[in-house]
Amino acid sequence: MSLCHPNRGNVSCGACCGLFNLKLNTSEYKNLLLDRTTEFKKTVNFEVRHSFPMYRKDRETKEAHIPKKDEMTYNCPFLGYVDDTKQRIGCMIHPIFTGDPKSQNFSFYGTSICQAYDCKTKESTLADLWENLFVEIAKDSIEFSFLSADHIFTYAVEKFFSHSNWNVESMFNTFRLELMELFRMRLITSNRKNFTSFEINYDVFLTLEAVESYFESELGMDWLRWKDEWEKKNPNRGEVSGSFDK
Numbered sequence: 680m681s682l683c684h685p686n687r688g689n690v691s692c693g694a695c696c697g698l699f700n701l702k703l704n705t706s707e708y709k710n711l712l713l714d715r716t717t718e719f720k721k722t723v724n725f726e727v728r729h730s731f732p733m734y735r736k737d738r739e740t741k742e743a744h745i746p747k748k749d750e751m752t753y754n755c756p757f758l759g760y761v762d763d764t765k766q767r768i769g770c771m772i773h774p775i776f777t778g779d780p781k782s783q784n785f786s787f788y789g790t791s792i793c794q795a796y797d798c799k800t801k802e803s804t805l806a807d808l809w810e811n812l813f814v815e816i817a818k819d820s821i822e823f824s825f826l827s828a829d830h831i832f833t834y835a836v837e838k839f840f841s842h843s844n845w846n847v848e849s850m851f852n853t854f855r856l857e858l859m860e861l862f863r864m865r866l867i868t869s870n871r872k873n874f875t876s877f878e879i880n881y882d883v884f885l886t887l888e889a890v891e892s893y894f895e896s897e898l899g900m901d902w903l904r905w906k907d908e909w910e911k912k913n914p915n916r917g918e919v920s921g922s923f924d925k
Contacts, residue, residue, distance in 0.1 A: 688814040690819060691761075691768055693769060695877065698712075698768075700749055700754050701742075725777050758771070759771045761776065772785055796877070798828065801827075803830075812862070816862055825866060825870075827876070830878070834884070835890050842884075842887035864902075865898065894906075
């Protein structure tokens with residue numbers, strides 16, 4: 680198992696399938712995933728090859744009216760619920776379910792892309808630590824997907840602690856509550872984003888000031904309040920790192 684489908688909890692990530700390109704709220708995402716799953720189970724027979732493209736065409740037609748954040752981003756209709764409790768989301772034509780190593784060729788991207796792609800957060804050396812934190816924060820797979828796919832924000836958090844002269848790995852223990860609060864604030868703004876997990880990060884956050892400017896642009900006053908509390912708890916943060924003017 681991995682960040683896509685953690686060993687613990689009842690959550691998983693489906694952001695790379697284009698889910699968040701659709702302009703929907705959380706309940707609408709869940710309804711869409713349930714509709715897809717129900718229709719898939721009723722109409723797709725793994726032994727009948729033409730049932731796969733028929734399902735895809737039907738779902739693409741039915742979902743054509745849903746407003747998109749980016750017309751160039753594809754929204755794969757094969758993303759649905761993959762467990763009996765309807766909590767975990769994933770590829771309904773993944774070989775683990777179909778028994779066919781090439782079954783994802785029925786999708787828009789095809790088997791080679793679907794199986795070869797690993798998101799930025801999953802590739803991180805801290806992937807296991809982020810996974811555990813996101814499982815703890817997320818109340819469902821929609822939130823878990825938002826958190827897992829938001830790799831630029833996650834990288835900015837790593838750089839913030841690094842510039843503040845804290846060991847990045849130790850922050851998961853020493854400042855776990857602060858981390859959880861920061862990401863819960865992020866979830867408030869996440870729905871406006873089109874997270875796919877393969878966004879390009881053009882800012883390497885070379886300074887603490889660059890990181891803080893990013894957070895302020897993303898979180899607004901919530902960031903300023905969080906930062907104020909952080910500085911009260913860490914009054915000497917700049918004396919060693921040299922990141923603050925004296």
